[in-house]
Amino acid sequence: MTAQSRAMELVxxxxxxxxxxxxxxxxxxxxxxxxxxxxxxxxxIVVIAQKIVSKAEGRTRRLAxxxxxxxxxxxxxxxxxxxxxxxxxxxxxxxVVRVARxxxxxxxxxxxxxxxxxxxxxIDESNVGEDGxxxxxxxxxxxxxARVARTIAARSGIAPGVIVxxxxxxxxxxxxxxxxxxxxxxxxxxxxxxRADAYGRPLQVSQPALADEVAAAAGLLMGKDSFTxxxxxxxxxxxxxxxxxxxxxxxxxxxxxFQ
Numbered sequence: 485m486t487a488q489s490r491a492m493e494l495v496x497x498x499x500x501x502x503x504x505x506x507x508x509x510x511x512x513x514x515x516x517x518x519x520x521x522x523x524x525x526x527x528x529i530v531v532i533a534q535k536i537v538s539k540a541e542g543r544t545r546r547l548a549x550x551x552x553x554x555x556x557x558x559x560x561x562x563x564x565x566x567x568x569x570x571x572x573x574x575x576x577x578x579x580v581v582r583v584a585r586x587x588x589x590x591x592x593x594x595x596x597x598x599x600x601x602x603x604x605x606x607i608d609e610s611n612v613g614e615d616g617x618x619x620x621x622x623x624x625x626x627x628x629x630a631r632v633a634r635t636i637a638a639r640s641g642i643a644p645g646v647i648v649x650x651x652x653x654x655x656x657x658x659x660x661x662x663x664x665x666x667x668x669x670x671x672x673x674x675x676x677x678x679r680a681d682a683y684g685r686p687l688q689v690s691q692p693a694l695a696d697e698v699a700a701a702a703g704l705l706m707g708k709d710s711f712t713x714x715x716x717x718x719x720x721x722x723x724x725x726x727x728x729x730x731x732x733x734x735x736x737x738x739x740x741x742f743q
Contacts, residue, residue: 492719495520496705496712497530503713505542509628510635512536513714522716524636529645529670529720531662531702533713534621535608537628537648543620544612545572559583563590572618573605596621598665599734602652606665610708622648625666626729633668643724645670645717649699649706662703664695664730671695671725672732693733694722 497516503509513530517523538544552560552567556574560567564585570592574580577594581601584591594605598621608619622628629646636644648666653659664672676690702715737743 489719489721492701492717494702494705495522495716495718496710497714497716498712500536500711500713503536503539505540505544507540508635509537509540510632511639513632514636514639516714517716524640524642524644525718526642527645527718527720527722528642529647529698529717529722530632530636531647531649531699531706531715531717532629532632533706534606534625534648534650534665535612535619536713537622537625537632537666538619541622541628543622544614544617545620547572547616547618559592560590563592565590565592569604569607569618572607572620576605576607576620598625599731600652600665606650606652621650621665626668626731627666629666629668643669645698645722645724647695647699647702648730649702651703662699662706664693664699664733667695667728667730669724669726669728670698670722671728672730695728695730696733 497513497520499519500512500516547568550568550571552571556571557567560570562583562585573592573594576596578597579595581593581595592604595601596605606621612619625648629648633644633646646668647664647670649662650665651660652663672695674692674694676687679687681687698717702717705715706712
């Protein structure tokens with residue numbers, strides 16, 4: 485990672501329209517930058533809400549089209565959830581961690597097929613725009629981020645960092661925070677192991693989750709009621725990593741001390 489930054493700028497990109505299936509998210513971001521009077525610079529990172537990526541990729545399901553199976557009905561009975569929603573969660577997951585009947589409408593914690601352990605398989609109903617429809621995560625959020633990065637690069641001449649973010653809860657802390665679920669160019673993790681700390685002692689386990697930290701900062705400008713699904717992050721020092729992917733943030737099962 486380059487020298488630590490002393491300041492950075494966050495800008496919620498204005499005027500991004502309601503996104504529909506087939507829309508080019510990268511082109512929408514380029515147009516939003518032009519409307520805001522900004523020119524792309526080397527080192528720019530753009531953080532994009534997962535919702536607009538999923539909408540553009542058609543990652544929706546109508547509850548009326550879902551027939552819940554026996555397992556979904558059993559979990560629905562325990563949690564109090566709509567069994568059709570539970571079936572959608574199971575279809576997106578490789579395992580179920582916990583099921584509980586808690587306010588407001590029950591909880592199903594799953595291990596998503598992307599590796600994330602999250603509530604309700606990260607399936608969402610807020611800001612979807614159509615009753616009876618749920619929104620799923622992108623099929624491959626890293627590939628989604630890479631497509632956006634290529635579009636911006638083709639129109640700007642710079643290789644931007646792109647982060648697709650979603651809002652997750654934390655197991656031992658209350659509240660929600662934005663995290664990275666897809667990245668392009670910008671490192672997911674920065675390895676500081678072996679570097680000296682401020683007092684000269686070698687660091688042994690420090691690996692800052694750079695993409696998560698940037699996503700969390702951008703989340704301050706991405707309120708669920710604000711229609712600002714993309715944030716420009718400028719002034720942060722980082723080194724381009726063409727091999728970066730968000731799965732690098734997933735702790736391997738063999739390191740999971742709580743399973």
